[in-house]
Amino acid sequence: MTAVTAPSAVPVGTIRSRSTRQVSWSRRAPLLPALVFVVVVTQVPFVVTIWYSLNSWNLVRPGSRQFVGLANYVHVATDVQFRTALVNTVVLTAGTVIISMVIGVALAVLLDRKFLGRSVVRTLLITPFLVMPVAAALLWKTAMFDPTFGIVDYVLGPLVGHVVWLSRFPLASVMVEMIWQWTPFMMLLVLAGLQSMPTDVVEAAGVDGARPFAIFRELTLPHLRRYIELGVVLGAIYVVNEFDSIYMMTQGGPGVSSTNLPYYIYERAFLGFDVGQSAAMGVVVLAGTILVATIALRLIFTSFTGREEAA
């Protein structure tokens, strides 16, 4: 947590080291309030959560609280619904991030060329990212996916027949909404990458006989690699925590078919009032997230420090 280390270039000696310590503490002291604040609002609740997870405690049954050791974790490991929610989380995260990245790359390539009204088109394409997530989910639930007056059914109905999208394909419907919201983010990142692409390299490839698609595959994609990695990691960090659109559109249902981990924990904690169980799930999910995020962040940092820049 402490990011301050005093430079220790001063030679060691009793008097010197005491003054060094004073100097370094005089630097650390102003940071202490922030450190204390961070510990109080993040670390203390986490420790309390771990303690809860070792108890059987349901708010609906007063006086039921008792220490049960790791029983809650055993229950988490054997909970079929938890496993479904885990799979749903992985599918939702991977699907949203990958599909929005593919569409984002395509749109960025389009926006990278000059055409009439480009700035208007760009602004319109960015707009979904600016809409509040709850509002976007509400919009998709009603205006788009509603079985009686939704646009999706109105357009696709004559082609594939009448479908109640939100109950037939709940996870896919949520994913569509999230892809709609996340594509502009991916597009902007990739567009920044495209605009940093040196033009003379593209010209050289043209002179060397490469067709546009070959230039894209051989030169543009390798150049975009670290922008794509950054987009995937940042997108995944946000999407894995998605709650708003599931709460708004399907309430995790039907059954648990569109429930992801955050929503499942919410259900167990605030609808089932099972503090011990949900605390144990929270700890498990946090551990998993830290593990995945560490790997992902290491990936970004290696690709951004190992720069492949030629003159």
Add this chain to the structure above:
Amino acid sequence: MADVCYDEATCIYAGADRPAVDALNLDIKDGEFVVLVGPSGSGKSTALRMLAGLEEIDAGSIRIGGRDMVGVPSRDRDIAMVFQNYALYPNKTVAENMGFSLKMHGVSKEERQRRVREAARLLDLEPLLGRKPKHLSGGQRQRVAMGRAIVREPQVFCMDEPLSNLDAKLRVQTRTQIAALQRRLGVTTVYVTHDQVEAMTMGDRVAVLRDGRLQQFATPGELYDRPVNLFVAGFIGSPAMNQLNVDVDAGALRVGETVVPLSAAQATAVAGLSRVTLGVRPEHLSVGGGELKLQVDLVEELGSDSYVYGHLVAEPDTSLVARAGRGRFRMGETVGIGFDPGQLHLFHPDSGERLGP
């Protein structure tokens, strides 16, 4: 191998008030090394990029081997280009950089490796074949860019100031290597530079451009001996040619108090003019033994020679430079300088066009 012909080729950038390249006519023979030279903004790079297919030909045409290139994309022109910043592919190794065009033309992997190795041997790049461009020095990158061009065995080489990112010593060394390589391969080459020394030393013929217009297209010797106008006279040669506005008096020139006689042909050319611009190169002024008095303002010692900068005592507004042996003159001295009448250039005082032979 092919000849290249610019036929009234014109390029107009959107929003510009005059063409970047204005009705350029050049006839480049098969295997010839032609240098396009001019100050910045003269359109030399644009002219080359039109040949490479990187700029539109807005009017006229460019023909390679008799084939009209208007509307033909770069990839179908069978040319190779060396860029100023080399434009190496950063994610590819040296070998992949050099073999890229062959790969794009569907050459088999074995054939590709053979030709890349051959070109690498020619350019001393063999130990570097597995490296990425970021691990190469400037000179090595330049050689890789050359290698990428010669692997192709194209009809035409286009080179856009390929030496300008090298240090002075390496530039001189690479200059001779490129010229020798081109002679050996016999590929028609169009080379752009702003450096007149490069132009003079490398080119079979040199095209001098200014403001998008061709000034003169001739051999280096011809450019030096018979520049067609004051611009070419001033651009070619270092230090630049001295220019003096002088009076014409009965078939002779009057410089201050001194009368310089003209040959019969020169006298005919200046007939009817009261003033002309006299051009004389620093190396054709004899210092120490003439009638004109020069006040020395500055002496530049080069080791082999020295250049004496000064002004005429009779006309303090003038500024002259002359080549002299080393160590003979000092600042503030007054020395006599003389002309060789056979080495004078005469130009029209208004238009700057060459007068006489």
